[in-house]
Amino acid sequence: MENKSINLEVTNDEALVLFEMLSRFSNTDVLSIEHQAEQRALWNLTCIFEKVVSEAFDGEYEKSLSAARERLKDED
Template identity: 40%
Template sequence: MESAKKYEKVILELSKDEAIVFLERVSRFNQDDRSDSFQDQSEKRILWDIEACLEKEVTETFSSNYSKILARAREEVRD
C-alpha cells in the first residue's frame, strides 16, 4: 500500500492568465535566494519543479511583448 501512495497525484488547474502571473511570482521568488524562508530544502525543490512545469506551458515568456501580456494577465486575475 505504501508504494501506491508514492504515485498519487494532485492536479491543479490554472487558467492561462493565472499560470502567467503565478510563473512570474514563482520565478522571482526562486531568483531571490532567501534560504531563511524555507524550513526544509524540499520546499525549495517543489518551487523549482513548479517553475519548470509552468515554463513548459507558458510560452508567452518568450514573446517580445511579454510585459504587456503579463500586465493584461494580472488585470484579468486581480479582484
C-alpha cells in the same frame, strides 16, 4: 484575449509540499521557505511552467503579464 486552461502535472510529493507551503502563506501572509523540499518543489514547478507558458518567451511578455494581473486581481 481568451483565458485558456493549462493542465499541470506534479507528483504527489510536490503537491503535498506545495500545499503545505501555500496553506502556511494563506494563514500567515508570510511567504517563506521552511524546508529545502519547498525550494525544490518551486524549482520543479517553474520548469513545468516553462514548458506550457508560451508568453514567457515572446517579445510581449511584460504586456501579457500586466494584462493577466489585471484580469486575475480582485476588483477595487
